[in-house]
Amino acid sequence: MAWDYSEKVLQLFRDAMASKAGTHMGSIESPDGIGSHGSLSCGDALEFAFRVEKNDQDPRLDRIVEARYRTFGCTSAIASSEALCALIEERNLTPVEALKITNADIVDYLDGLPAQKLHCSVMGAEALQAAVADWAGKRGVPLAELGLDTAMLNEDEGRIVCRCFNLTEPFIRRKVKELNLRTIADITNSIKAGGACSACHHEPGGLQDILDDTWGPQESTSEARQEMPQSSSSMTRTPFQLSREIDRVVESEIRPRLKTQGGDLEIVEIRGKKVFCRLIGGCQGCSGAPQTMKLVVEDALKSRVDAELEIVAI
Amino acid sequence: MADRIIYLDNNATTQIAPEVLESMMPFLRDQFFNPSSTYPQAKEAARAIESARESVARLVGAGSKSEIIFNGCATEGNNSALWGAVRANPGRRHIITTAVEHPAVLEVVREMERQGYRATYLPVDRQGKIDAADLVRAIGDDTAVVSIMHANNETGVIFPIGSLATLTKKVDPLVVFHTDATQTVGKMRIDLQNDLKDVDILTMSGHKLHAPKGVGAMFVRRGARWRPTQLGGHQERGRRAGTENVASIAALGAAARMLMAHDESIRALKMRDRLESAIKAKVPNLYINGEGAPRLPNTTNIAFEFVEGESILLALNDHGICVSSGSACTSGSLDPSHVLKAMDVPFTAAHGSVRISTSMFTTDDEVDAVIEALPEVIGKLRLISPYWDAAKKGPRENVSVFIQEKYR
Numbered sequence: 116m117a118w119d120y121s122e123k124v125l126q127l128f129r130d131a132m133a134s135k136a137g138t139h140m141g142s143i144e145s146p147d148g149i150g151s152h153g154s155l156s157c158g159d160a161l162e163f164a165f166r167v168e169k170n171d172q173d174p175r176l177d178r179i180v181e182a183r184y185r186t187f188g189c190t191s192a193i194a195s196s197e198a199l200c201a202l203i204e205e206r207n208l209t210p211v212e213a214l215k216i217t218n219a220d221i222v223d224y225l226d227g228l229p230a231q232k233l234h235c236s237v238m239g240a241e242a243l244q245a246a247v248a249d250w251a252g253k254r255g256v257p258l259a260e261l262g263l264d265t266a267m268l269n270e271d272e273g274r275i276v277c278r279c280f281n282l283t284e285p286f287i288r289r290k291v292k293e294l295n296l297r298t299i300a301d302i303t304n305s306i307k308a309g310g311a312c313s314a315c316h317h318e319p320g321g322l323q324d325i326l327d328d329t330w331g332p333q334e335s336t337s338e339a340r341q342e343m344p345q346s347s348s349s350m351t352r353t354p355f356q357l358s359r360e361i362d363r364v365v366e367s368e369i370r371p372r373l374k375t376q377g378g379d380l381e382i383v384e385i386r387g388k389k390v391f392c393r394l395i396g397g398c399q400g401c402s403g404a405p406q407t408m409k410l411v412v413e414d415a416l417k418s419r420v421d422a423e424l425e426i427v428a429i
Numbered sequence: 430m431a432d433r434i435i436y437l438d439n440n441a442t443t444q445i446a447p448e449v450l451e452s453m454m455p456f457l458r459d460q461f462f463n464p465s466s467t468y469p470q471a472k473e474a475a476r477a478i479e480s481a482r483e484s485v486a487r488l489v490g491a492g493s494k495s496e497i498i499f500n501g502c503a504t505e506g507n508n509s510a511l512w513g514a515v516r517a518n519p520g521r522r523h524i525i526t527t528a529v530e531h532p533a534v535l536e537v538v539r540e541m542e543r544q545g546y547r548a549t550y551l552p553v554d555r556q557g558k559i560d561a562a563d564l565v566r567a568i569g570d571d572t573a574v575v576s577i578m579h580a581n582n583e584t585g586v587i588f589p590i591g592s593l594a595t596l597t598k599k600v601d602p603l604v605v606f607h608t609d610a611t612q613t614v615g616k617m618r619i620d621l622q623n624d625l626k627d628v629d630i631l632t633m634s635g636h637k638l639h640a641p642k643g644v645g646a647m648f649v650r651r652g653a654r655w656r657p658t659q660l661g662g663h664q665e666r667g668r669r670a671g672t673e674n675v676a677s678i679a680a681l682g683a684a685a686r687m688l689m690a691h692d693e694s695i696r697a698l699k700m701r702d703r704l705e706s707a708i709k710a711k712v713p714n715l716y717i718n719g720e721g722a723p724r725l726p727n728t729t730n731i732a733f734e735f736v737e738g739e740s741i742l743l744a745l746n747d748h749g750i751c752v753s754s755g756s757a758c759t760s761g762s763l764d765p766s767h768v769l770k771a772m773d774v775p776f777t778a779a780h781g782s783v784r785i786s787t788s789m790f791t792t793d794d795e796v797d798a799v800i801e802a803l804p805e806v807i808g809k810l811r812l813i814s815p816y817w818d819a820a821k822k823g824p825r826e827n828v829s830v831f832i833q834e835k836y837r
Contacts, residue, residue, distance in 0.1 A: 118743065125743075132744055132809050140813050151815065158756070158765065158780040159737060162815035185815035189739035189756070193813060383562040386600055391565045427599050429561045 120190060121226035127194040139200030140193075141183045147253065148210060150245025152238050154281065159188030159235065161196050163242035165203070167210065167250070174254040179203050179213060184242075191225075191232040198224040199239040210247045216240065218294070218305075234307045237290070276321060279311035284325070291329050299323065357421070358385050364419045372411055373398060380412060383429055390416065393429040404428075435750045435795045439637075440582050440612060440728055440786035445680070446639040452683035453641070456676035464673055465664065474675045481682025485646050488685040489610075489631060490620035498647050498665045499678050503611040504533040506632030506647040507576075509658045509669070511537045514574040514605040514630070515546065517654040521573035527551045527559055527588075528771040534576050534609055535767075551577075556721040557586035557772050561596055568600045579610040579631075580617075583755055583768040583784055584719035585728025587613070594627035605629045605654050611637055615688040616697075616725055621648060629653040635677060639789070640684040644677035693789045698726035700787055700796050705729055711804040713822060716778050718769060727787045730755070732769070732778035735817050735824060736810040741783055741803075744810065748802040755782040 131140045143149075146164035153160030162185045170176035182200035186193050198221045203213050218236040222228050228236060251258055273283035287308055296302045299322050303310040308322060315321040365380060373379055377397030384391040392412065394404050401407070405428070413426040436444065455473075462471035464478055478499070486494040500506055511534065515524070526538050528550045538548050549567040551559050564575070575597050580587045594606040607630040613619060615638035621628060630653060635644040649655055649668070662670030705717055714734040733741065738756025745752060755766030756779075769779045785799065811817035818825040 128740070128743065129747065131813055132747075132806075134809070134812070160815060185813060187735060187814045187816055188737045190743045192737070193740060381562075384565045384600075389599060391562070391596070391600070393562065425599075427596065429565060429596065 118190070119229045120194075121228075123224070123226040124191055124194040124228070127197040127225070128190045131193055131197055139183050139197055139204070140185070142185060143181060143183050146183075146246075147177070148246040148250030150242050150247070150249055152241035152245060153188070159186070159192045159238060161186045161188070161192070161238050161242045163196070163199070163239070163246045165210070165213075165246060165250070174256050175211060176209060177250075177254065178207055178209055180207075184239075188235065188238075189232070191228055192235040192238065194225055195221050195228075195235045195239045198236075199243060203243075210250050213243060214247055216243065230304050233305050237294070237306055274320070276325070277308035277310075277315050280307045282306065282308045284320070287322070287325055288329065291325060297326070297330060299326070302326075357388075360420045361385065361390060361416060361424075364415055368415050368419070369412055373407070378407075388421065388423050389425045389427055391427045391429055433749050435748075435798055437785045437787060437791065437795070437799065438751050438753050439788035439791075440585075440784065441753060442636045442642065443639045443788050444790060445641055446684065446687060446789075448687060449639055449641075449680045449683045453676040453680045456679055460675070464675055474673075477675060477679045477682070478673055481678045481685070484682040484685040484689075486648075488619070488689055489614060489633070489648055490618075490622050490625070491648055492622050493651065495666070496621075496648050496651055498649060498668050499673065499681070500645050500647060500659075500665075500669050501643060501674070502636075502645040503609060503632050503634035506634075506645050507531070507533040507607075507609055508537055510607045510630040510632055510647060510655070511541070511574060511576060512658050513655040514607060515541065516658075517656045518573040518603070518605065521571040523547045523549070523569055523572040525549045525551065525564065525567050525572060525575045527553065527577055529553055529557065529581055529583075529768045530576070530578055531582055531609060531611070534578070538576070546573075553586075553771050555773055557581060557584050557719040557768075558722050559588060559593075561589075561593060564593060565596060565600055568597065568604060572601065572604050574605040574607060576607040576609070579608045579613040579619075580725050580728075581719070581768060582612050583766060584730045584772070585612070585725035585786075586719040587617075587723045587725060589723075590628060591624035591626075594625065594629075598627045603654065607632070612725060612728075614638060615684070616727060617694060621650070630655060635681045635684065638684050638688060640681040641677050644674055644681050646681065691789070694726045697787055697791075700791065700793065701726055701729050704785065704796050704799060705731075707800040708803060711800075712807050714824070716774065718772065718774060718782065728784065729786075730782055730784045732774055733781040733783070733807050734775075734778045735814045736781045736807060738781050738783060740810055741781065741806055744806040745783075745799075745802060748798065748806075750799060750802060752786075753784045755784065756780050 130138045143164045143166050147167045149164040151160065151162040164183050165179045166181040167177035168180050182203045184196035184200055186196040202216055202220060202224055218240050221236040221239055248258065273285040275281060276284050276287055290296065290306050291302065294305050296305055299309055299316050302308050302322055309316050317323050361382065365382060369380055378394055379396040380392055381395050382390060382392045394407060398404050398407060408426065408428050416424050416426060456477065460473050462474050464471055464475040482494045482497045486497050491497060524538050524541055524546055526534055542548050551563050551567065553559050577588055577590060577593055579590050590608045597604050597606050606628050608628055610619065610631050611634045614633040619625060621631065629650050631648040633646050636642040657668045659670050664670055664673055708731060716732045718730040718732055738754030742752060742754050755769050765779045769782060812819055816824055
């Protein structure tokens with residue numbers, strides 16, 4: 116898939132790579148607010164930090180004067196982070212005002228993002244919320260007053276719905292409402308949930324159930340899942356007796372001889388009169404292995420069990 | 430943007446060689462005739478196809494040129510090999526393949542599962558190798574076909590197809606053994622009469638070996654249990670109906686002759702080893718995927734920890750370098766490469782993988798350019814990455830807080 120990025124996205128990415136003056140890549144020493152979102156297993160993650168000009172009378176009037184990010188992710192993840200910081204600094208916002216920046220603002224700033232990359236812009240908003248919560252704690256601003264959904268801070272604790280990306284039910288529920296996600300494809304494009312193994316799509320309590328809960332059951336688009344007919348081949352072609360005999364000879368004669376050289380034999384499979392086996396331990400990779408196979412294993416099995424046996428080395 | 434293009438994505442496709450392009454031209458101009466026509470004017474086209482068949486047969490060491498069937502591409506060949514093998518074995522409902530096949534095999538097998546067949550996907554170890562014992566155990570009474578690629582397109586890891594095919598035939602001579610050799614034909618010696626004598630069907634593609642896109646070939650051993658899947662004409666002895674793509678078939682023949690005339694493997698290996706050791710010396714925290722296994726000489730797959738592959742690709746492209754990645758973000762899906770996942774590459778690294786694949790046209794200068802650019806790009810992305818401590822030149826202290834490795 117060729118890249119389908121706007122010039123703006125490419126520009127911001129290249130500026131960050133070149134550490135160009137005016138970019139917001141980096142960390143802040145003892146920040147007033149810091150938060151992160153995503154993880155390595157997701158394939159992208161963002162750490163967001165800011166410094167405020169403190170208002171001595173009322174901490175709610177603190178203004179963000181510096182915003183910085185560190186991002187692990189694709190081109191658009193890095194550009195989205197840059198956009199978030201630029202928007203906040205440009206507008207000279209208080210942390211509470213900054214919360215009103217939505218992923219739509221970020222997408223606009225970037226002149227659009229490809230549908231599969233929308234989650235990159237959401238990630239920025241999530242990290243911002245975490246950072247503002249951190250600032251609120253440090254400055255003693257009650258969270259409820261911020262209009263911040265305090266439940267969000269405990270979302271990591273919920274039942275995990277999307278196991279591939281470690282996304283919890285409370286998080287997915289909130290995002291479905293906030294971003295008006297109506298289909299599983301919407302969810303995947305926006306927050307990645309269900310984007311990998313897809314097991315959570317239709318399982319009980321899965322994405323479809325969350326959608327139905329939130330918006331009421333829609334006309335089902337899910338394909339009926341059919342049970343595949345499983346033909347069980349339980350017929351064993353190995354006569355039990357033969358296998359027992361082989362085991363006995365291996366145990367009593369072959370193995371003791373191999374053990375003296377630090378080696379061993381694994382019988383992998385017996386099919387008819389063919390014995391598939393391999394030398395392991397000290398015999399493995401030994402230049403004398405084919406010889407050992409012939410003289411120790413094959414001769415013993417043929418003379419003691421059945422002359423028609425064929426020994427196949429793996 | 431750089432002004433020169435350094436193309437190092439030859440496992441995706443290759444440039445058409447000048448002499449190969451030359452060989453096509455007559456059939457795009459005056460020799461436009463249908464090779465099946467009876468008048469003498471059409472003879473040249475028919476002759477070109479047979480000469481190409483001869484060359485491709487020699488490239489893969491086939492005993493007879495009639496065992497070579499020209500088709501549209503390796504994907505078509507893989508579809509035809511698998512469906513043709515199960516249709517020729519109607520009593521058998523089980524297919525064995527590996528977890529790391531190309532989608533051109535995996536998706537066909539999944540479709541067969543939907544239609545009621547059973548499938549076994551052989552796992553690979555951390556180095557990308559499969560265990561022959563797993564194959565032997567998997568073969569059952571109703572196994573119709575075993576399909577195992579010759580070398581993996583992402584990592585270059587080579588499977589010991591010769592011995593796996595022989596083992597398969599030892600367990601049950603009626604099982605059809607197919608190998609997708611798209612990545613190996615032209616890159617390593619293939620001998621279907623000696624070490625690969627138990628392979629029934631081998632599929633390959635033209636555009637991976639300096640012929641154009643839209644042409645491929647399959648080897649079907651004489652007497653193999655396989656039925657044609659594309660019907661409607663006598664072409665290719667009724668085994669692949671449809672008027673022949675004469676120009677491209679001629680090109681595939683020319684490419685086969687060219688590749689037999691000069692063996693690139695030693696030069697490719699030297700470039701690859703030089704590249705890998707230089708990058709290893711300059712960049713910490715990386716894995717060479719498949720390093721402990723036998724690999725194609727032209728391929729390296731490097732996973733850099735704490736950075737994301739798509740960003741690496743775009744930044745390298747600003748140096749004019751074209752490579753590819755197993756990262757989720759490059760695939761249009763959100764899942765990282767199924768090959769790296771099957772190899773259990775840690776999540777910290779799977780997202781930051783880069784595949785570099787050379788060809789006969791790759792120069793030492795171009796390798797130098799990568800040795801120059803890649804460490805710089807990784808260094809800059811790590812400066813941006815929240816997991817990296819630039820002063821320490823390693824991951825940040827609290828990094829474990831972030832890392833959730835599902836596949837470990």
